[in-house]
Amino acid sequence: MEFKISSRAKKVTFTLMIVGLLAMIWGIFTEQSYIHTKLSEDGTQLTLSYPTHNNGENTDEEWEQFKADLIIAAEACHIQIMEPGAHGHDNHGAGHEVHAEDAHTDSHADETHGDGHGGHGHRAEPTWSISAHVIHTKEGMEAWHHHEDEVLPAVKAMVDSHKVGMPDHQHNRFWSNLLINGFFFFGIALGALFYLALHYATESGWGAVILRVFEAVMLVLPFGAIVLIVVFLAGTLDWNHIYMWMDESKLTMGEDFDKLLYKKSGYLNQGFFWIRTLIYIGVFWIFALLFRKWSKKEDNEGGVKWHFLQYRRGALFLVFFAVFSSMLAWDWIMSIDAHWFSTLFGWYVFSGIWISAMVMILMTTLYLKSRGHLPQINQSHIHDLGKWIFAISFLWSYLWFSQFMLIWYSNIGEEVTYFQQRILDYKFLFFGTFAINFILPMVLLMSRDAKRTWSILLIISSIVFVGHWMDVYLMVMPGTIMNNYQIGMLEFGMFIMFLGIFVHFLLRNLSKAPLIKKNHPMLDESIHHDF
């Protein structure tokens, strides 16, 4: 029962990688710095500001260039941009000459879009206040903006939708995406490792025929781990500013001093962070290798010795996993919003990891079965995997809601900013993700027949898979690039590329061992699994 990667599978995975890479490179060049837009309450003035604490590397020339670009882009839509002093002057086409004065304001003004603490330093922040009017053409025809009060929102939309902007030299979006995808795919491998250990520790019988699929998924662990390490290393080397607690200037007395980060620095400091990170990854990888080694030994030597060894070590792994899964969620994800904390966060992240892994395992199993491998797997196994996806969706939703509801209800300033940001800037994605990840599996996977129908399983699992990628996106993005988010080529490309690499390694791992364990003591029970 050997498995060989078909040339078609190779082609598909390589295509995914290349298409993803190209899309990603395209995406990198369209990254833009974050420009904050604020409409005054009476709607007559739009304030554009460029928070230096967030980007910091755009030059004044680029800022001027942005202003000029915006004026030209507005003119193309028959909108004339004016600085406040120029009110009433109806100088057609003189937009180029308008240079509004840069007002330097304190970055505290940006509190609603920061993380509520304004501890990002006190460097001056270029601000540009403008008003705008409809340009009446010579023929007397009005442009498509008939009302003056629709003009400023249209200008705001140009900036918010990144039609006009400044290039982002720091590649915030790129690094954030790298973290999202690295963590998502690391989580899939980790979830498979966890489930394998759980399977052994509980002496389950039903899944013995699928264990090699679990092993293959879990052995892709280094891929995600390396990506994560690259992101952290870049943070340490100051190439990205994902983790604000890595900034030493916030811990020493001075104008950037951040009391909360200082108080937390006993735990959140680079040395300890790296020790923890390496320990998590090291322990996971050692266990993964050992499980694989024992599993192969069992194949060759037989007997129940190796089974019981894995049973005991599986239980031991769960102890490590219980602690590490929570801690890595704090260290890698929760510390992006370093001022914020949630005691439920570890479990919430863990449930997301688990369901992504189950989806990957189900998909791989269905793929193998559709190619005529694994004849021992019957509908009952598929049904069981479907049940897991159904059940863990509920677990995830339960934890999501528990975390959200308690923080939302208590409405404490230190806690609620996290959700405020997500609801104000990411409303559709935030609630949409919850709806998709909860309601879709609940309604469509509830019946027994649905869990035995491949097409339904495939559709729901794919959507839930993307949904949980989106969940990781929403954990990372609001903290790193705030409301400057887009789902564009960069996101799409990197996800596709990572998926291609992951699946490619997964298939290679599958081909390195027989698809069915030979001497697992519960193999017979598993083959006759039926209900």
Place this chain on the structure above:
Amino acid sequence: MADKVIYAMYDDDDVLKDGAKMLVGKGVHVADVYSPFPIHGIDPIIGVKHTRLGINAFLYGLTGTTLAITAINYFMIQDWPMNIGGKPSFSMLENLPSFIPIIFEFTVLCAAHGMAITYLLRNKTLPGMPARNPDPRTTDDKFVMEVRVNENSQFSGDELQAMIKETGIIEIEERELQGS
């Protein structure tokens, strides 16, 4: 012909299952099986129809959800809006997350109670009702298969008994069917 019913007793559920499979394979219709616990996989063998309890559960749950939403809307929004944690209850939609736990619990309460009561009524096993199982030992450690003679008119009673006796029974008994 008086309705006769044959009760065959087994002391193992797997033996009963194999026996039932064999009998059904020969064309015998097995009316029912009495067991102290649910036997996995017996339903499709003896052709028990899929239970409709799940549909009932959904309807009871829906009732619970509706009742809870209606009641909370009246208590907390219409009748006496309260300001809890800086969140005045002026709008049902905006305060919905805080009511979800209650709505959820009430849904579960209604579904669970409705299901339990439906089950007891449908099986005529309300407290105080006479037991309908043929032998009290089926509530302990024995399993009984019920085969009705008039539902298997292609066989005579003796033929049926002979066939059943081949299936590893420990006791067999033929009775007049009383009532229904």
